Amino acid sequence: MSAARSPIHDEDVYRYLLEVSSRETDVMARLRAATAPRPEAEMQIGPDQAQFMALLVRLMGARRCIEIGTYTGYSALAVAQALPDDGELVACDISRTFTDVGEPFWREAGVAHRIRLKIQPALQTLDELALAESGRRGFDFAFIDADKPNYFAYFEKLLILIRPGGLIAVDNTLGLSRTPVIRMTSENAQAIREFNRHVHRDPRVEIAMLPVGEGLTLLRVVT
Ligand code: SAM
Ligand code: CA
Numbered sequence: 001m002s003a004a005r006s007p008i009h010d011e012d013v014y015r016y017l018l019e020v021s022s023r024e025t026d027v028m029a030r031l032r033a034a035t036a037p038r039p040e041a042e043m044q045i046g047p048d049q050a051q052f053m054a055l056l057v058r059l060m061g062a063r064r065c066i067e068i069g070t071y072t073g074y075s076a077l078a079v080a081q082a083l084p085d086d087g088e089l090v091a092c093d094i095s096r097t098f099t100d101v102g103e104p105f106w107r108e109a110g111v112a113h114r115i116r117l118k119i120q121p122a123l124q125t126l127d128e129l130a131l132a133e134s135g136r137r138g139f140d141f142a143f144i145d146a147d148k149p150n151y152f153a154y155f156e157k158l159l160i161l162i163r164p165g166g167l168i169a170v171d172n173t174l175g176l177s178r179t180p181v182i183r184m185t186s187e188n189a190q191a192i193r194e195f196n197r198h199v200h201r202d203p204r205v206e207i208a209m210l211p212v213g214e215g216l217t218l219l220r221v222v223t
Contacts, residue, residue, distance in 0.1 A: 006211035022047050031105040035072045043071050049213040050078035057082040062140035065089045068122045068154050069146030073102020080111040089115050092122035122146055126157040137163045145171040148188040151195040166221045174215025
């Protein structure tokens with residue numbers, strides 16, 4: 001193909017991108033620094049992706065959001081900061097050990113009251129939300145970034161909760177731990193490839209797949 005390809009996976013170009021566009025706040029930078037020594041710190045999204053997601057949330061005027069996979073709370077902090085003060089982010093994770101790292105930073109940033117943390121399998125939280133909302137579809141934005149074999153189940157359940165015109169952002173759709181999913185045979189990589197194949201043709205969503213981070217697929221809910 002002759003179209004231009006993204007050069008952002010070049011280390012120097014990525015550093016330059018951050019140098020000329022990152023506006024990471026002090027509290028965001030300190031949460032990233034607090035996460036960095038952890039062995040699984042590569043699970044965290046980068047500052048450019050966090051800034052992009054915050055921009056999307058503001059652009060949409062989103063008030064109610066869902067995050068599936070919160071880890072130490074960096075992406076949640078970015079989204080929560082982009083919400084109006086009475087907005088809410090339902091943050092799903094199964095590990096309080098991880099989310100305990102982020103909570104003091106959420107408080108420090110003055111957004112802890114916008115984040116409703118649910119520590120249990122995300123599928124259960126989505127079912128509970130669907131019951132509580134009783135068909136209202138009152139959420140604007142969701143970010144899927146947890147266990148990859150459940151991506152399709154999360155997507156299906158989110159379609160019951162996200163309003164028409166709302167957005168589902170899906171992480172790691174091109175790569176996992178800096179390896180392209182097309183070159184991996186793991187269960188996680190296979191699950192992502194199947195998910196990608198499915199949503200490509202799903203008429204319920206419009207799709208744009210971006211080389212942001214390790215691949216970010218944007219799915220706009222049509223109906
Ligand atoms: N979005 C986070 C960030 O940018 O910092 C990173 C999330 S990390 C890639 C994935 C998270 O999903 C982990 O914290 C893990 O505990 C959580 N997780 C794994 N299985 C889950 C499940 N069934 N339900 C909810 N969370 C789950
Ligand atoms: Ca991720």
